[in-house]
Amino acid sequence: MTRVAIVGAGPSGLAQLHAFEQARAAGADVPELVCFEKQSDWGGLWNYTWRSGLDQYGNPCHGSMYRYLWSNGPKECLEFADYPFEQHFGTPIPSFPPREVLFDYIKGRAENSDVRRHVQFDTAVRWIEHDPARDAFDVTVEALAEGASRVEQFDYVIVATGHFSVPNLPDFPGFDRFPGRILHSHDFRDAQEFAGKDLLVVGGSYSAEDIALQAKKYGANTVTISYRSAAMGFPWPEGISEVPLLSRVEGKTAHFSDGSSRDVDAIILCTGYQHHFPFVASDLRLRTANVLYPPDLYKGVFWIDNPKMMYLSMQDQFYTFTLFDAEAWVARDFVLGRVDLPSREDMAKDVAEWRSREDALPDPFAQIDFQADHIADLMAGTDYPAFDLDLTRAHFKKWEHDKEESIIGYRDRGFSSPCTGTQAPIHHTAWWEAHDDSLTTFLGKE
């Protein structure tokens, strides 16, 4: 029997399992699916943990999410076309839900399609290699609770381990003598730790933006954001400011490239993540920066040297769940024999065209369109349910403007669903004032 290994039961791994189950429900003959998940529960990053660094088994902790994290994009731009928010919650909900609410939504679809039976939890993949003689993948896995390793054979491998889990951690002169905590955003958990403190946040993207706001919202005295290339330039609330790149630290004094300096109590490196596949043999291993169209992946999914090796969700993302679904559908259709891939040469050429188009994108608005086009290209040959993709492009562009207008207020807006057309209500509490992020409070169930 044909066997498919799926590595990871986060949003993209679950999308993959769900895609196969949808085909099965429609009468397709589906191969054996085995999903390996190193955590004890599904949901990937959305499965919050207080742990940081290493997990209970001594393996790198997958979780990068922190308490009080709210979606930083409209939920309408990540809505499952075959499982709208309104279907899950039974009522329209606001556009920027906290983590627990989105986690609940992800779990809802996975439970509905009964994919849990395919998942082996507390099981880490240690090594994946391909044997050309047998055209099979040897996958070494470890049952973590028992510390027992074994090798299994698969015909297809789909890597769905995400790429916001393994920090990129630059060094700066003086870090080895800084008298306070230095952490990566991956290890950031509860902003209240920094109440009353003067914080330095190094970085210029989403993590820096959100953690700076988060820290201030929960009581930090000041937050200084140090950027490498360009200031984010949002209308920051009082107490948050931007300075150029950190050059060195002396004692607790941080010095910046413009000659200015600040005394700080802690340093949070929001310096991004690595695409990290220590369990994949060199000849199958994706190597990429965080871009919209990584190299060597045809349609962003198929490893061009061996398309039975697939990667999901390895793109830098505006679209998240929507993109994962589109990729999962295409990967599924390839496994089911519904899709033929072109020659390696033609795949490489296609990737090169997308990549050169990406290189020429002038701004975030063009990037949004580029990723929407990628999704449209993926969905074209599949039976993924139709939804209003153009509406989500417009939503993202409005959202960019909303953020420029008010970085503390952009979450207090509502967007319409590309699946149902429903207009989202405005949340009962402004985000900047909402300190309780629980599902029950958000849904007004208490």
Next chain:
Amino acid sequence: MTRVAIVGAGPSGLAQLHAFEQARAAGADVPELVCFEKQSDWGGLWNYTWRSGLDQYGNPCHGSMYRYLWSNGPKECLEFADYPFEQHFGTPIPSFPPREVLFDYIKGRAENSDVRRHVQFDTAVRWIEHDPARDAFDVTVEALAEGASRVEQFDYVIVATGHFSVPNLPDFPGFDRFPGRILHSHDFRDAQEFAGKDLLVVGGSYSAEDIALQAKKYGANTVTISYRSAAMGFPWPEGISEVPLLSRVEGKTAHFSDGSSRDVDAIILCTGYQHHFPFVASDLRLRTANVLYPPDLYKGVFWIDNPKMMYLSMQDQFYTFTLFDAEAWVARDFVLGRVDLPSREDMAKDVAEWRSREDALPDPFAQIDFQADHIADLMAGTDYPAFDLDLTRAHFKKWEHDKEESIIGYRDRGFSSPCTGTQAPIHHTAWWEAHDDSLTTFLGKE
């Protein structure tokens, strides 16, 4: 040619390389040695890093040492018999040096015996398995800077990766909502982070003892130590106290099993380490608690199912470098064909005898003798230079009494060398007052 893989270039890996070099200098024919070290420099735990959690390559950070760490046992009980402290430093030095001084000492011997040429830095071992048909080990390694994996064959494998690097991290009710930092001692770096704070330290062994003192020394307001089985009972300085086991956390209030509670700002789990070998196939993998004589290792070194697989320094330790040397010498002599091992059955019987003797040990004094006996047993058949092992037993026992007498003052004592007989001078500054732990200040070079 015979090939030997040594995993790790910390104190025990370096002891192994040094042991082989001593044999080579004496005219022996030494096999090819390849030492794989995932860090960028040697010294293992003694190679301090400001990083915690994951390292620059996204792999678990090896380092567990913190700033201002001083030896917590007399250096005379870990002195290299073939490279006394006096030889390295050119003058007698006090008995409890800070980390940088011991690191310098470790490096000194390794440089003298020119072992660096065997070490491949920034290279992680990903998988070790044994092929019975060829009686060879297949070792999958990755050059981390390039992300390039390869498989190499070896006749012997010696695992020297230590066991104080991967934390054991229990969960407690309420941790997921504690409004402050929760960390393991593995991630503890600079005590000044906790100045002015009320700290909870969970644990009852060396890490708890030393980190509690360290935090107080550098300005913590109070330190509450929560023990599982028994209080350490040292004469703590004001502001440090012991309570029974943590039962739960509510907000920032820690509740203990005796019904008492304290408000705390941060929680440090000094809950020990795991023997963690995710890169070793099940049939070769040591599974053990932190004990003086682990199961399945003949003489504490040889994997009884396949003695060409060896482990160094996997014991709970009074003796450290001295034990590593004794083990490295025996491992070397086995590889060089100087030692024949008994049958598997006899090895298992011997291990069982040691383990049952360990089980009956009544107190730390008996444990010290047990480990000294183990060392004597190891050294008996080797050419490791003679030193006064009985003197070190006496030193350890006196040290135990010193600690009971003054937990902040026991480092202000001097012991005599088991190698040279020299009496150590008393340090120029009492440890409790010494805030500068640099090598130059310690050696009085400024």
